Amino acid sequence: MSMLSTTAGQESYGSGRDQQMREITFGQAIREALAEEMRRDPKVFIIGEDVAEAGTVFKVLTGLVDEFGPSRVIDSPISEAGITGLGVGAAMTGMHPVVDIMFGDFIGLAMDQIVNQAAKVHYMSGGKLKVPLVVRTTLGATRRSAAQHSQSLHAWVSHVPGLKVALPSTPYDAKGLLKTAIRDGNPVIYFEDKMMYQLKGLVPEDEYTIPFGVADIKRPGSDISIVATSSMVHVALAAAEILDKSGISAEVIDPRTTFPLDKQTLVESAKKTSRAIVIDEGYERYGVTAEIASVIADGAFYYLDAPVKRMGAMDVPVPFSPVLEDLTVPTATSVAELAKTLCGRS
């Protein structure tokens, strides 16, 4: 699957429509973003488990240690709380750390450092101290990794004031959002769909960044809005293809950051189409879908022809058996079915 952001014109890259594009993977886009930022700013460094010679278990960082050396690409002990806390302390004193938490499930171990330390330092100090920290981690099921390596826990951190949360869904977004995250003066939790590392897409040769809080319309449409994050963007696009065959035009919108959230674009789309579904791979209950659905229901109430519906991961620990695991995540078919029902075509 390869796609180009339809609203790329909003972004801050150099030479506009003449620019050279080439196809790279999601993983390569992340590596490029890190390498460019590390070249630009000597205060940027990476710390995490097996980030150096191993290049992480997903091989996303392969080669960075050769260019930047082991003092800037630091292999750490298996100590998620410790390395996140070290990152917070280093960020408070002038560095720009990128902490690698291999699986999103492991942020549980680092949660005090993220929630009670990183998120609150700036406010508690009356605005004097800053924490320009990036925590890179993963989300996404269907890798047959069972309950402790498959969760999508971005709702946890989206809940906490003081944190920003980025959820790229294409190589283009991955690179632009990561560069913005590293330059931000706040703690940013950046989630990568671990099933997406080999996904290819067009990325400009020239440098660019993507501002936070700007949603991207991945596919324009007129009958129903499907708001989708991260892994679910591709599910939504596949659903839109199915719907197209039934004569339903679906608009697919990717918020790209859950905080800051581009409420206006989401509401405008729902006003235009009069129907909305929100899909996200986090657990459905109390999830990201609930917040976004509420934003749309509030903002587009008088324009809606149907209740805003939402689909998240099933509220069960992620099972191992493929037969069971595949049931827990929204699919293109299930999203398309729900959309048809909302459009009165079931």
Add this chain to the structure above:
Amino acid sequence: MVYSETSKSVENVGDAGSVDESKLWIRAYEQMLKIRVFEEHVNELYRNAKMPGLAHLYTGEEAVAVGVCEALRRDDYITSTHRGHGHCLAKGASIDRMFAELLGKEPGYCRGKGGSMHIADQETGNLGANAIVGGSTALATGAAMSSKMRGTDQVTVCFFGDGALGQGVLYEAMNMASLWKLPVIYVCENNLYNEYTHFSETTAGEMDARPKAFGIHTEEVDGQDVRAVYSIAHRLVERARRGEGPAFMLCNTYRYHGHHVGDIQRSYYRSKEEEQLWMTQRDPLQLLSSWLVEQHLADLETFEQIEQRVRAEVAAGVEFALTAPFPDPSEVDRDVYA
């Protein structure tokens, strides 16, 4: 008795008669008295319902903060705890802005957004007091890593109590500090109690075996003796500054008050006799003043002058805070993001 049985005796810290030496200890006395009188007033503000919330008083432990901070430069870092007023003052915080913060006032160190448990003062290298027990151990270690990466010779001191020995993140941080020879000093203030529970009920094995297991240079000291604390801190700080790695100071001390200002009835966890013994036999101010008099470095008049000066400064600080304005309501959602 628990105190000082295993502590090192006071080290010979040099020629007690030299002028610099005399200045150092008289300054240390004044700093300790400042903390003592500050905390007296905090307690009064609480009892008179002039302070919102609670505070955890440092009274009795003054020699640790002052002994350690006298060995630091202004640009060295510290991290502090919920019982942190002493650390902040010893590192150079001003009394008036401290009180203003405790009362939730606009000119406070954190514009009234932090309060007693979160005082941070970048200008004096105070990275902030942390109300999660052990919560600053990794932060301090990260600050030390940052100094090393930025090529400065700043040292970071991480203050925490015996209760923090129960927190896993301390061990993760010490492991990395030792692996990477980071310039951080872990200062454990063993005041005998994790809140309302004696440490012997919560802490298996020996305290000093913990840092030693990570290969961290460890020293135990009588935390009531500011000269002993300073002497060891000075040596360990300079060692860290030279790039020789982290150290751990186990300071045996005592908390005169309860866990917080509202912890009045304490008989279920410790005796009045124990408290009296520490206050009369092991008081850090008394120990230092007696020594200064014995050494003919100070007389009663010196102490009276210091006390007058300190009491006037603290009283002015309280007055400043009481009359200072509260933050504007528009402050409530400012500084959430940088």
